[in-house]
Amino acid sequence: MLKPTKFLIRSSKTSRLLDFNHHMFAHGFNTSFDQATQSLEGLQHIDLSKIQEWKNALKSIYCYNFETFEKFDELFDSFWTNEGRKKTNVQRQNNNKNNKTINTRSILAPPEQGTLDNDSTNKSMTNNENDMEVSSNAVSKITASFIENKKKTDLKELIDTDLQKRIHSAVLKIAKSIKHKRSRRLLADRKGAKLDLRKIVSKSLAYEGYPIKLYKKSKPKKPMRIVSILDISGSMKVYSQIFLTFVKGLVGVDQSSDVYLFHTRLMRVTEYLKENDTLNAVNRISLLTEGFSGGTKIGKSLKEFNNIYSKNNVNGRTVVIIISDGYDTGNPKIVSQELEKLKKRNCKIIWLNPLLGWENYEPVASSMKEASPYLDLFAPCSTIEDLENLEKELCVI
Amino acid sequence: MQWQDIKKCLYNLDYIASDELAMSIHIAKNLGRPLLLEGEAGIGKTALAIALSELYETNLIRLQCYEGLDSASTIYEWNYQKQLLAIRSNENKSNDKINIDNFIFSRDFLLERPLLKAITQKKAPVLLIDEIDRADEEFEAYLLEILSEYQVSIPEFGTIKAVSKPIVIITSNSTRDLSDALRRRCIYNYVYYPKKELELQILQKKMPNIETELARQIVSFVQNLRIEDLEKKPGIAETLDWAAAISGLGLKDLSENHKILHSTLVCLLKTESDKATVSLETSQKLAKV
Numbered sequence: 001m002l003k004p005t006k007f008l009i010r011s012s013k014t015s016r017l018l019d020f021n022h023h024m025f026a027h028g029f030n031t032s033f034d035q036a037t038q039s040l041e042g043l044q045h046i047d048l049s050k051i052q053e054w055k056n057a058l059k060s061i062y063c064y065n066f067e068t069f070e071k072f073d074e075l076f077d078s079f080w081t082n083e084g085r086k087k088t089n090v091q092r093q094n095n096n097k098n099n100k101t102i103n104t105r106s107i108l109a110p111p112e113q114g115t116l117d118n119d120s121t122n123k124s125m126t127n128n129e130n131d132m133e134v135s136s137n138a139v140s141k142i143t144a145s146f147i148e149n150k151k152k153t154d155l156k157e158l159i160d161t162d163l164q165k166r167i168h169s170a171v172l173k174i175a176k177s178i179k180h181k182r183s184r185r186l187l188a189d190r191k192g193a194k195l196d197l198r199k200i201v202s203k204s205l206a207y208e209g210y211p212i213k214l215y216k217k218s219k220p221k222k223p224m225r226i227v228s229i230l231d232i233s234g235s236m237k238v239y240s241q242i243f244l245t246f247v248k249g250l251v252g253v254d255q256s257s258d259v260y261l262f263h264t265r266l267m268r269v270t271e272y273l274k275e276n277d278t279l280n281a282v283n284r285i286s287l288l289t290e291g292f293s294g295g296t297k298i299g300k301s302l303k304e305f306n307n308i309y310s311k312n313n314v315n316g317r318t319v320v321i322i323i324s325d326g327y328d329t330g331n332p333k334i335v336s337q338e339l340e341k342l343k344k345r346n347c348k349i350i351w352l353n354p355l356l357g358w359e360n361y362e363p364v365a366s367s368m369k370e371a372s373p374y375l376d377l378f379a380p381c382s383t384i385e386d387l388e389n390l391e392k393e394l395c396v397i
Numbered sequence: 398m399q400w401q402d403i404k405k406c407l408y409n410l411d412y413i414a415s416d417e418l419a420m421s422i423h424i425a426k427n428l429g430r431p432l433l434l435e436g437e438a439g440i441g442k443t444a445l446a447i448a449l450s451e452l453y454e455t456n457l458i459r460l461q462c463y464e465g466l467d468s469a470s471t472i473y474e475w476n477y478q479k480q481l482l483a484i485r486s487n488e489n490k491s492n493d494k495i496n497i498d499n500f501i502f503s504r505d506f507l508l509e510r511p512l513l514k515a516i517t518q519k520k521a522p523v524l525l526i527d528e529i530d531r532a533d534e535e536f537e538a539y540l541l542e543i544l545s546e547y548q549v550s551i552p553e554f555g556t557i558k559a560v561s562k563p564i565v566i567i568t569s570n571s572t573r574d575l576s577d578a579l580r581r582r583c584i585y586n587y588v589y590y591p592k593k594e595l596e597l598q599i600l601q602k603k604m605p606n607i608e609t610e611l612a613r614q615i616v617s618f619v620q621n622l623r624i625e626d627l628e629k630k631p632g633i634a635e636t637l638d639w640a641a642a643i644s645g646l647g648l649k650d651l652s653e654n655h656k657i658l659h660s661t662l663v664c665l666l667k668t669e670s671d672k673a674t675v676s677l678e679t680s681q682k683l684a685k686v
Contacts, residue, residue: 030577046420060424069585070587208485209484
């Protein structure tokens with residue numbers, strides 16, 4: 001028997017299904033009115049008294065990939081049986097309330113000690129940044145950040161309104177610079193190397209079979225695809241907002257780009273970054289990443305990436321950009337093992353390290369040492385200029 | 398036919414489907430939508446299409462996808478040789494050009510490829526579009542018209558509408574992400590590795606002569622092997638191959654001869670690193686569990 005749902009007043013099947021449609025949409029499913037009509041039609045062919053049949057039928061209709069297939073049961077139970085999602089809903093409400101006044105500086109910094117108070121978050125974030133700056137200044141390691149020229153300003157200090165435009169132009173250059181790779185598919189091309197026999201024959205029909213005009217075809221160049229894996233751990237906190245804007249720009253330029261965030265675990269955020277409003281996109285991601293704990297596990301996250309996502313998203317036409325400082329609390333050997341596996345997919349691996357812009361920096365972090373043999377490019381990214389310079393480097397690889 | 402009937406009939410045809418999968422087939426059939434099946438290689442996605450064609454006693458039209466697949470090899474192509482011969486043979490006749498044009502661009506000169514063939518059959522066939530992730534994204538665009546409207550537009554000829562709606566099964570091994578437009582048009586199911594009981598049923602159904610105890614040992618070995626950190630986890634097809642190898646070698650018990658057992662693991666482990674991961678000791682342990 002069905003347990004009572006949350007919508008007792010609107011008890012008709014249609015209205016409940018429409019509510020369910022909204023419920024799924026609110027939880028990240030790409031639903032439309034089409035699903036609701038399909039559900040209504042589909043439910044006519046099953047035994048409505050059995051909830052398991054409801055579940056299986058709606059699952060077939062609402063799911064469209066592995067992630068949604070995995071998530072569906074929990075969401076179904078939370079809606080039709082009032083189980084499972086209560087706590088999360090409360091959190092979401094609180095978060096939404098806070099979002100109204102959220103400051104971009106605090107976006108990637110989930111409130112510490114479980115508090116959702118925004119002001120305190122901002123303060124703690126600012127304090128953290130100041131602390132970082134003081135400690136960095138004390139050892140005189142930052143070279144790029146002391147020059148007055150904005151181009152040379154360390155990214156962590158650059159939070160003005162100009163930021164998005166600057167990063168966007170850098171992103172555009174990078175996206176253009178990533179080489180195209182030839183496809184096996186042949187398409188019509190006036191200067192192509194091969195004769196297009198199909199077209200020649202079909203056009204020659206008009207001339208009684210004599211091939212008066214020759215048509216040619218060639219293999220077109222296909223663009224490379226960018227997959228970004230961004231470290232948002234504590235040590236990268238000051239940079240992560242900037243890089244998030246950077247990867248958001250990449251998704252904007254090329255919709256086939258893919259973005260993952262990691263900390264102690266990995267999360268795919270591409271769908272959230274497709275939102276037009278950068279601030280909204282980043283807000284949604286900050287909610288998603290709330291459950292992340294401290295520390296960085298690069299190896300574990302790369303392993304998760306290899307096991308679940310790389311099969312779908314990495315091939316010979318992919319450039320994988322890892323943005324991390326290389327400080328890892330996990331076993332560094334796993335990093336090399338996983339990068340080796342990733343490399344077998346014939347992709348290009350680029351590691352952007354913000355610490356590389358520091359004077360006398362050497363990749364002493366053990367994970368960084370382990371990773372270096374598998375990298376096609378190891379480049380700094382602590383200033384906007386570094387990001388712009390990437391264009392030249394990317395042309396070479 | 399209810400989903401329970403589909404499940405039962407498939408069982409009689411040696412295909413053991415989970416409740417979820419049987420429901421997906423039922424919904425896809427009733428809504429007239431394609432069924433998109435994703436999952437690891439070797440877990441019975443293609444076998445389902447074959448079983449369905451037997452279930453509905455209809456033709457199976459298979460389209461194996463690969464990179465570079467285009468409309469000429471999937472939808473239709475004009476028979477140019479025949480067209481040229483027709484032009485030459487009509488050269489001295491007084492027919493005007495329009496008549497010749499209509500003649501050579503008629504159905505007689507059209508070569509039907511799998512997709513067009515599938516919608517022009519009197520009895521709805523099962524159309525298997527296998528491993529669609531191997532085809533280009535452009536090919537997905539071709540598919541969209543056929544899968545949403547069940548019709549094909551040919552510029553020289555016009556639109557050919559479906560005589561019957563085929564039962565479309567699309568499989569993907571997830572080597573690339575499919576477009577949202579294609580996913581939206583399909584009923585979806587992700588086929589997992591089967592649970593222990595289900596795999597045991599499959600094994601006993603496919604190999605009725607195998608002893609129950611040996612079958613149980615084989616299934617638990619494979620189930621435990623899937624928990625190991627392997628690059629390519631063994632699917633049902635591998636389990637069946639391995640079971641055939643084990644029974645072919647005359648083993649009655651997996652712990653009977655560890656060296657032979659270990660050497661037969663070539664049926665389950667398909668990469669060098671996986672072979673290195675499962676040492677003789679590991680296989681001994683797995684056989685004892």
